[in-house]
Amino acid sequence: MDILGKPATIAMASTSNTALPFKRKRSRCLIHCVGNATGDLLPFKDVTKSKVISCAKEWAELNGNEGELAGEIIGKDGEVLPDVKFQEHGYHRHCYNRFTDVSKIARARAKKQNTGN
Numbered sequence: 001m002d003i004l005g006k007p008a009t010i011a012m013a014s015t016s017n018t019a020l021p022f023k024r025k026r027s028r029c030l031i032h033c034v035g036n037a038t039g040d041l042l043p044f045k046d047v048t049k050s051k052v053i054s055c056a057k058e059w060a061e062l063n064g065n066e067g068e069l070a071g072e073i074i075g076k077d078g079e080v081l082p083d084v085k086f087q088e089h090g091y092h093r094h095c096y097n098r099f100t101d102v103s104k105i106a107r108a109r110a111k112k113q114n115t116g117n
Helices: 046-059 065-073 093-099 102-115
Strands: none
Touching: 046 065, 046 093, 046 102, 065 093, 065 102
């Protein structure tokens, strides 16, 4: 019991792999492709960073919002642009899911082939 007579609660350390909220004053969602995505930004880890880079290389060849975002991450040579600082930014879970969705990439690729763009 605490001093007010209420049952005491004990904070347990989390053993899950969920990321803690990423709160820095200048942080932004590096792959913000879902307009209404809000909330805490998650920090990039090696796996999420690699997946975003891989998908950005594919999106960079395609049209649309994701293609434009990819152009801000990947240069024309296919390498990550030097001014992209993954450690200074984060991502919304919803934006990450959309940006790395291989079925959306495949549909965008098929659409580009069908329209000849």
